Amino acid sequence: MQSDKKRIDTMEELAVAIGVSRPTLSRYFQDPERVSRTSRDRIAQGLERVEYVPNFFATRLNRKSTGMIGVIIPYLNDLFFTKLLEAIERAAMEAGFTVITQCSHSDPLIEARAAETFMSMSVDGALVAPLGNHSDMKVHDRLRSRLPFVLFDSRPKNMPDVDFVGTNHDQSTGLATEYLCRVGKPPVFLAMPRVNFNAMEREHAYIAKMDELGHEPQIIGTEMIQDNGLFEAHGEAVLDREFAAGRLIDSSILCVNDRVAIGALRAAASHGLEPGSKRVGGLRIMGHDDYPLCPYTVPSLTTVAQNVDEIGRTAVSRLVGAIHAKKSPEEQFVKLFDGEIKVRGSA
Template identity: 55%
Template sequence: MRKAKIHSMEELSATIGISRPTLSRYFQNPESVRASTARKISDAMETLDYVPNFFATRLNRKATGMLGVVIPHATDLFFASVLEQIEIFAAELGYTVFTQSSHGSPELESRAIEQLLSMNADGVLVAPLGGQSRLESLDRLRRNLPMVLVDSPIPGLDDVDFVGTDNRQSIRMIGEYLLRTGHPPTFLGMPRLNANADSREAAYIELMEEKGLEPVVIRGRSVGASWHFEAYAHDVMEGHFAQGRHVSGALLCANDRLAIGALRAATRFGLTGENGLRIAGHDDHPLSRFMTPALTTVAQDIPAIARAALRLVADQIKGDSHDLPPRRETFATRLIIRESA
């Protein structure tokens, strides 16, 4: 059945004989018109092909009902998971989410921000690239729209709400676990891409020094800061293992993707057996439990992070609280002991 295509509300009004203002109210809320009228309209719609134009709809409203999200990489399951949760909660709140990925590029991140500004979104959630992010862009965004930083804060952009994981708590938890079960861990840091890289490393060092132990941090030559964490960790550790370094004890990786790469390298060097090198990660990547050996890690509370982020923007949006002191919500992680450590 080929329904007749209607292009505007005006046209709809003409063809079904109901005034445009009434139609407008109907599409915003069918119950705002008399039941008999609503029936007449919905009956007519059976035969017709019409959808109100989303943007024309918002053009003349103060709130657009749109939320922008910027993430560094859609192909990183951590961000994909956060995004998924954000979309779910945003839908519950009646927001439409528009996501832009920066593909790891500061320029694309700026463009994404520009895009969201020009869309006049009600608010924006940004998981920033980190150190590479262009401060002017983020600052401009902050000045113009309700905004919340997610996952990684930005040094130099302190007056913005932030939601993320308590890296100090999480690293201490997994670190203490490793210590408790016998091995002072070496730390495999991620490429210095964002603030998490620093704060996790700092938490590790603090813990070690607190215990009177020597912190040992491995960091490869950051060859053009790469988001290919698995490959990065694999190559770095392979280099060490080949020279007999770090072949025993425990290795605490700044995130699971690194751990997966390290695990692979260790396995190839036959280091992961009984009494071999213990490896632990951070994040509870969806595939971590399927690794061999299954990866011991800490799980970030992604739903809580997503929910909090939405709550904070929503507050800013309704409260117009541009001048309130910035809020900072971090969540604790959960220790997940598997086989690798």
């Protein structure tokens, strides 16, 4: 329905319509408590009579804080980051901040431009999930020299002193490895080309746990099979090659993440294989992350869930604390959350 209220486009027009000064109106939109009760009541009543939307940026020009947090994620088409971003946004709203999200789209130049955008907008702080070993670390160094900065999800080895919130991959991958050793054959690890920090940490954790359990680690998929063939396409291509050669058809396979595992399930289906403890043969496929589609694959994917809600909440809490602090924290903050196995049909 169309409003019959008078439309006001500028704060100058609004001040005249309500009958208060422009500076008083500006202070009201910055913080209603900064003006007298009489003026607050007059402005509130005036706003009921007109159609006016305050300019978000104009109301923050004279503030010490913009009330904005910048977030950089590497992928928009990844439902794991959708879940993580939801947790971040909810925590930020509870803390009184607005989230501005940029996606690097797997491109270090876009990632760098996103960082520059946040600095130009004078956001109060930034949360960044870096791309991997092809990120431009100079950009991240510049960003954290200008404003409070917390890394989440993945941590570059050449930024060891930065606050970080993520998953304890030694625990989560070790848990998955132990589980597969308990229910079947010691697992083969389906890795990724070495461009992803989390993937490399999980690979190392798998090797350490297999050594601890007295088994020989076996790793496949570290090389690129197809151009731009990461995640689902990579998992499918690697296992299609193995199954076609008659290899791994009765093995336990621990995939570096759920998206790779979804591709692995597709490869198994195309070769007439049925992974899962209740099916004929010994093939088992397991992932990591608890991607939202895992319960709906065929068979449903056994995986290790990351504590996404706590990762998002803790990252925001640490950043907000740094924003409100008068000086930078002297000690680095690192919080790693344990994973939890989700047993489903595939293993």
